[in-house]
């Protein structure tokens with residue numbers, strides 16, 4: 001990519017087309033647990049370079065307002081959250097969750113501003129562990145489509161949250177890069193002969209393949225794309241393939257292959273051009289992993305591994321992520337604790353915005369290539385005034401999207417696995433069961 005093309009792909013602030021594309025989707029502002037308490041501490045949130053304050057009022061309703069008070073621009077994040085509103089400390093103006101100024105203590109009772117004054121309030125939805133906001137045109141709010149992890153009850157949704165000091169797109173390219181897991185995470189995902197699919201223990205995910213060079217196949221869809229990383233399994237390599245299928249859901253959600261205990265999704269949310277909030281969701285309708293165990297496994301415990309509120313890492317670039325060379329000599333592949341922190345070391349080392357005019361893609365980077373071209377074209381389309389990728393009706397219901405991981409008999413088509421009826425209809429290829437079987441025959 002040229003530096004100009006790279007900017008179009010990566011930049012989200014102000015009038016950047018990619019930011020405009022994202023504003024046509026509902027965006028996760030924070031976890032529900034960040035603002036769980038009525039009248040609790042308001043949370044500063046920065047999204048696409050815009051600052052807001054999120055708070056829960058006395059009645060439990062959530063508000064997301066422009067961070068700065070419309071009076072003289074002091075931060076409402078310092079405000080008093082009480083009696084159904086957020087009161088600015090400077091002169092005492094008070095706002096409800098819809099942005100209405102319900103009190104203007106410094107103004108005379110008959111002042112013109114009273115009763116009409118409003119600050120910017122973003123539409124808000126609470127769903128599946130997150131507070132979602134609409135940052136686009138308030139006249140064109142699209143219906144909220146819950147993510148696939150909404151299939152799990154609240155106590156079976158566990159979330160790792162970690163700040164990344166670099167652009168969202170290089171973080172996302174890590175999420176859709178199946179090949180790196182066989183190297184970077186090899187100590188956390190060791191090969192095991194006794195398993196037939198990804199199997200979670202307290203400390204590792206066992207994997208039934210030692211193949212470090214997967215073959216990548218990609219299928220574009222109306223929501224983004226899905227791809228399969230096809231590896232030789234340890235057992236019966238002549239009869240079956242070990243397939244790990246990942247879904248990219250525009251603009252920044254990825255559903256990666258599950259293990260036997262939980263499903264896995266990630267959101268790589270742009271704070272601004274050079275900072276990203278990394279969310280990793282482990283979920284399951286019945287099994288799952290507890291919130292504490294998940295954060296421990298990932299090395300992302302709040303107050304231990306990451307700072308409260310900001311979620312900045314205690315193992316970071318300044319201290320070389322506490323990389324332990326002695327541990328590496330003893331066999332640990334990276335010497336860095338936890339899968340997300342290993343990733344962060346790679347992503348942040350690329351610089352604030354990775355220079356894609358200098359990198360060299362190989363055949364295992366087919367999904368990365370697809371992401372770049374698809375999102376680049378999608379940003380160009382938005383620039384021309386066309387609707388955003390994934391926001392065009394009729395949409396594939398996001399709740400139905402599922403990744404896949406497991407053995408697939410040689411000759412079977414991975415594209416037919418975990419495709420919802422709606423998606424088949426919208427994609428137009430797999431209209432009914434008969435056609436599915438025909439196509440499967442054709443492929444084999």
Ligand code: FES
Pocket residue numbers: 069070071072073074088089090091092093
């Ligand atoms: S700046 Fe907020 S009330 Fe004056």
Ligand SMILES: [Fe+2]
Pocket residue numbers: 174180181184185339343
């Ligand atoms: Fe990774």
